[in-house]
Amino acid sequence: MTAGPGRAQAPSGEVVELRVHGVSSAGAAEVLDRPLVRQVAGDRSAGFYRPRPGLSDERGTGGVTLEAYRWSDLPSGTALRTLSLLFLFPFMLINVAVWMRPGDALGGAVVRALCRVLGLSLTSLYVLAGAGVALDLVAWQCLSSPACLSDREWLSWLGGRPVGLRLVVLALVPSAAVSLLWWGARRPGRSFTAFRAPERASAGPPLSTIGQWDTEPLMGRLRSIHIAAAFATLDGSLLAARAAQGVPPAVAALLAVTGAVLLACVVLVCVPPLVDRAPGDPRRDRIARALRATAIALTVAVAGHLLFAPARWRADGGLPGYGSILTWLLVTHAVLLGALGVVLLWHRLRARGHQPPNGLGALVVAAAAGGLAVAYSAELVQRAADLLDRGRSPADALPGPARAYDWAIYGFFRALLVTLVAAAVVALVSRRGRTRAAQAVVERDFPAPPAEAAPRLRQVRAAIVRARFTDLLVPLAVLFAIMAGAGAATTAMALLRPDPGEALQRRTHVPAELVMFGIEVGGVALSAAVLAVVVAAVFAYRSPGFRRHVGVLFDLATFWPRSAHPFAPPCYAERAVPELARRITFLVQSGNGVLLAGYSHGSVLVAATVLQLPAEISARVALLTYSSPLRRLYARLFPAYVGDEMLCGIGGRVGWRWLNLWRDTDAVGGWIFSPHRADEPAGITGPAATVDRRLRDPDGLVAPPGDSVPPPIKGHWPAESDQAYGAAVRDLAARLRAAAP
Template sequence: MTAQPSPDVVELRVHGASIGGIPDVLDLPPVDQVAGDRSGGFYRRRDRRGDRDADGRVTLEAYRWGDLPSGTVTRTLSLVFLLPFMLVNVAIWMRPANPGSAASVRSLCRLLALTLTALYVLAVAGVALDLVAWSCPTSPRCLAGRSWLSWLQGRPVGLRLGVLALIPAAATAGIWWASTRPGRVFEAFRPPEAEVSDSRLAAVGQWDAEPLVGRLRSLHVAVAFATLDVTLLAARLSAGLSTATVALLVVTGTLLTACAVLLCTPPLIDRAATDRRLDRLPRALRTTAVVLTVVVTGHVVASPSSWPEAGGLPGYDAILTGLFVTQTALLAGLGVELLRCRDRRPGGTPFLGLGTLATAAAAITVAGAFSSELVYRVADFLDRNLPTGEGIATGPSRAYTWTIFGFFRTLLITLVVAALVVLVSRRARYRAAAAIVGRDHPDAPPGAEPRLRQVRRAVARARFTEKLIPLGAVFAFLAGGATATTTLGMLDLMPGDVVEQFARVPAGVITFAIAAGSWVIAGIIVGLLLGGIFAHRTLEFRRHVGILWDLGTFWPRAAHPFAPPCYAERAVPELTRRVTYLVGAGNAVLLTGHSHGSVLAAATVLQLPPHVGRRVALLTHGSPLRRLYARLFPAYVDDEVLRDIGDRVGWRWVNLWRDTDPFGGAVFTGHPPAPVDTGRPELSVDRRLRDPVDVVAPPGDSVPPPIQGHRPCESDPRFVAAAEELIARLVGSQGTRPPAPPVS
């Protein structure tokens, strides 16, 4: 192959959550893939004649990573049910910047994650063991006409429990298998560690989370099987105390304790990826738990004692309520630790970092709601809507009733508070919006007033993002209280009785609220499933929903091994490799990123060796670096990290933002840019884009320019101008470039 001259500059575009396709990013179909695969690849225009410079000196290239966090519709729908695991995994990364909080917050979040796995098993066991194996055979109407359940009638209780214990065991094995699918199907690129930034965000390109995930996975699988063992043994105790039962309970309790201790021992869990010396210990606990489950199941099946078949599954209510009590205590401990390690610096934000508590509480609440809804819907199906006493004798656990009531109460109060915040902040937000619109369009004609109102409304709505932080704190407090009230189920109390006694509210109202809460949970689940479908089919829907999902899957699995895989583990090394290759081939690189693409681009810059960074410029737009990441992840994104990014590209960095964008914003300051030579080069980074560009229709058109909001702006002339300016600065800083090496 003859050598071809390499282009002078490659503009490498990294899309955000709103991608419609690579042709949209490059703004000119058709395209060819030049590296990577279908999940994450690099693309270029097939016909270079449309490139920006007529002499062909700028080549456009795009990196497509949209299928890494979600992928197919089927995978996205399956991830909906992993939402609690994803939330608790994100929580571990939202800790305060205080280094002293790292170990304690990690330990508490991992213990909370462990309780979610136990709750997952208890929910399935509540269906298979409590409702089907224990309660349904005592109700002839439950078995009537159901041949697939008729075999239960007349069978020994131990046999029923032993056979149906295969269902929670299979559920554990299924999620275990799903979490072991390869997280990396490519050769990761690792630049020399001495040349990588030492900031915490820089670790994103160095993550090899599979060893940690493997340890966590082994411990969670062990706890899942041990939870099933405790449920079976607690039921077995009702048939009489025996030495074998007590011995198996002691072994199971020891196993659970060992798993919890390991999770709280960072030297054993948070070891380097290359340190595999103690990996046998979690695997040994996992194997022990599997063998123990076989032994316990055989012990329950072979039990010669008679079983008391009245009421619900013995011990199940106590185990479930004890789990909720544990979650409450862990949430309280996490809140105390976060307040202890809050930002005490002058001018600091003391409550920055409490996102860990709010997100962990949301994970617990969502998991409890999902579990309760599963058990309640199966109970309704088995009952055939029969009157009380004619269907299943006991119904679901009282703890699930309290959970649904607590979720509905939390959601209702949070919505009321949110409505109040909207109303209270409305005047200030609209006043600020009016000032912005008045400054942008001072000479608007009288006929443009309807359009001006639309713009003011868009700006005011975008400014509501900052109000979500206090709402998260309210939700966390209410969710913790809701989890705590489940302990009342141990006292054989129902929500209606308690509220009627102390608040004088009729019990019927509370019963209606519980039923409504159940339907609300069902509606939320259906809404999430539909959201997973429309996120792939509707670009506008993905623009708003996808950014939240991408925010959650950006971080590696450090708390829960069953959470969705982290896409940044692949995307950042791929981008780093590609930029390094392009620079090594004699090119300068303009790296542009929209939305979450700007975060990937920033993390990539932190990976680049200095000799590569000197030939790179950065253009971000719709970037959530400051507005979301710095607020939600203060330990990983702060002023120091952002300045490090600017330094590594010689402050050839421009960030474009709009007031109508609810997610993106300024990185350093919202003021007009200052010259680079002022001594504060960060003041030259942010450039505000007026949106819309006008409120009246331009000549030759019948409608005014659209409000862009969070949409990408590659086709905006102001984006083109910023790109050309950065390219000029980039080329001007290089002087005479060496000739490109021959391509064989």
């Protein structure tokens, strides 16, 4: 990335400390810790900044030239984007689950295929939720009820019309929603085109492929398949209602074509050559587009049949077939989750030196995605029913759909409640062990504290105890995944026609009213959460500071390229990583050494960037990471992309000019290679043993002279103001200068 007109070029013969912030950064001035900054490259969405010339503290520690890369506006944005997070979050989660696959080729391929089929099921679930409101509640039930149509002029014009016409007109609502998703998913991918690196074959670690290939053609095929599945799901709902009145040959033929389209969608998302390879192959593009065109033409044919073919509609109760389709979809989703769990557990049991729970990240995230999608869909239908009901229409007595959604909300609420209770139990049971470990850390860091420091010691110990709870989240997440999968499976009870309260009262003697009260509480809690996100979106639009905090979810979920679901937001790393690589290349070719400093999630960005640098460029690069989650979180959740081999590869590329700063009070970041202290031998040998440097936190227990409060407990806060950070910068800058040709 070259500097634009009027922007300063980087001076040669210096060391440039290029800082990359983590999620939710306030701005370049905060990252550089300088009040006045200027942009030297990039644009308004992401750019490179330096202190303004003439400042007394223009340079950094050791005389380095300060520069910051600010990327926080790539994933975060306006209120519209924040609102879209609410509805697209399940799609983002299932997309992240694909990248949590095992490292071996066979296990990774199976996990990828299962996650993509799960993504298809989420698309169909959303379409069924729209069909539940538009077709079942409005077209089928409300338009047949004079009480529901009373004082609703916007609906009364359809009252008394033929049932087929009502279904076709109201089917335009889910069709428009699918078209809106289609349009919205096509726009973001174009904005990063100028920043993509040229495609090249890479034999390096898998993480080095981030931003190295154009995902838009591949996402175009996957998008066409999902559009086809969406319209086929809508067609199935309409044809099921028609088939309940009789199955003439035309309906049978349309049903057969609908089933064939859905089967083709499932098969195609599991075929790697179509979705994962040959991004510029027009033949594969034509296959996906042909399937999409077939599904759209089928929708037109179904609408024409409902409009012009004679039928005796019995418009009583709920929309025929809708409840069965919904229930079987949820059961299929549970079966897919079970298959994913079996594959992941089998793979982790075969891997030596790893605990099985550490390899189940894909199952946890996929279960969370499914649970949220089911909960959103159920709430949409139930709240629409409440709106239409007014206590007089039959909308509150939906026979099939209400039971399926009741079971779905019950399953999600039960999984969440059990997990929260288990988390409380684990926190209490493990607290003694975590407290002993924290006490040992405090005693070694502050061997002779003054008597007045006792309250501060308790605060430090409590911070370490809380930070160590992060390591216990893996089994809790696995428990949630298991409970969420079981909750989806219990939706099959809707096929047996009991309500959750009635079924549990017969089996466990728990009062049915208590169960239904729990379901209502879960529904109200979910509605409150949805309302809170809407309110947060409004504040995010009005307050840049609040918007940055809301955008944390986007920052974490959209680092990985879209691979499982095309309606997820685009990957900002497709711009950030190539842009960083270009800037570093420009600085090195200008005669500078580059000290690449990554904080928190920024350390993941710089790791992917280093893996993409040519050898002649990385020879003039040093790496400083602090509060880094690479080992603690990413190595556990993404074993195929972050592991010992990849981390050692990064160290080798920069000539082991790498330092990592970490604190015991940090609940997110941690050590990379070894958790040893400065006065202890490392548990490993070789250059990797020199990478990690532990920081004592806080710097002291009592207020220093001239201050009224003791030094703060920093935890996961940035370390640029720490003396240890300055020492690390001086160390790495000296190594870079010594390695200069």
